[in-house]
Amino acid sequence: MLFSEVYSAYYNAVAKLINAAVDGSLTVKNANEYINSSAFHESFVYILEAIKNEDWPLITKDCRTPIRHHAEMPLTDLQLRFLKTISLDKRFRLFCDENILGLEGIEPLYYFNEDFHVFDIIADGDPFENENYILNFKKVLSALQEKRNMRIQFDSGNDKSHNGVYTPRKLEYSEKDDKFRLLCLGSYQLSMINLGRIKSCSLLDKFDESAVKALTRHKEQIILTITDERNALERCMLQFANYEKEAKKIDDIHYEMKLTYYKEDETEILIRVLSFGPKILVTSPDSFISLIKERLYRQKKLRQI
16 A cells, blocks of 8 residues: 555556657557556556646647656655565565665664564564574575475474475465475475475476476365454454455354365464454364364463463
8 A cells, every 4th residue: 555555557657658758759559558558458548538638737649748857756755664664574584685775764664573562473483583594495485486496404393304305386474373384396295394494405406397296285174153243254354365265144243154274274274263262153174173172171271270
C-alpha cells in the first residue's frame, strides 16, 4: 500500500508516456503498448482520451510534451522509512549483502524487536545472524536460481548426521517456527532440510529441469466449525490465507471450513487452530483431534510444574 498508492500502475504508465514524448518517439500506437504493459488493459481508453482532449497539461494531442526532462519518481519519506525498517530485519542479510543505498540517516518507522512482542512464535528460530548460516543460505539461493545440485551435510531432527547430493526444488519459511526449510529431491524421495541444521553445503553441476520429476507432497485435510464471534471468521480467513480452503455457512453465526495443508505443516496448523480457542472446533479427522488433546494435556502438565 505504501508504494502502490503513490506510484500505482497509472503513474508508471503516464511516466513512460512522458519519457517517450521527451525523446520524441511517442506515437498513438506505441502509447497503447506502454499503457498495456504498465496499467490495466482498459486504462488506455481513459488515458488516451485525456491526452486527445488535452485534459492533462502533460502531453499534447500530437504526442508532444512541454516537459524537458524524463519523469523521476523519488520515494516519499514514509517509503524510505519503511525500507529502512525492512533493512534492519535480522533476515535481511540473507538476501542482500549491503544495506539499501540512500537510506543513510533515515529514521525507521519502528524497531521490530523493541516495539513488538510476538507471543505465538517459538523461541528457537533459525540463527539468522550466524555467519555460517548466512553463507549456507546464500549457497542454497544460488542453487535454486542457477538450477544446480548440492552436496549437503546436515543433522536430522533425531540428531543423525546425513551427507548426500540433493536437487533443490523450493525454499519455504515457517512463520510460527521462524525457520527456513529446503525442499529437495534426494536419491530416493522428497527430503525437507531445515537450513539451521545444515553444517556445510556446496554447489555442484547444473541439472536439467525437464529431467527432474515433479515435486509431490502429501496433503492432509481438516474440517473446522467456526463460531463467528469477535470477527472469528474474518480472522480465520486471514490466518489461513495462504492455504487451500473451502468455507460454507451453516447458520447465522456458524461456518464450516475444509482446510488442506501439507503434512509437514501440521504442527504450524495445530498452533494456529489452538490460537482461536473455543471459537474453532475441529470435527475431523480423529487423528488431528488427538493431536489437539495431546498438546493441551502437555500444556496442562507444564502449568502444574
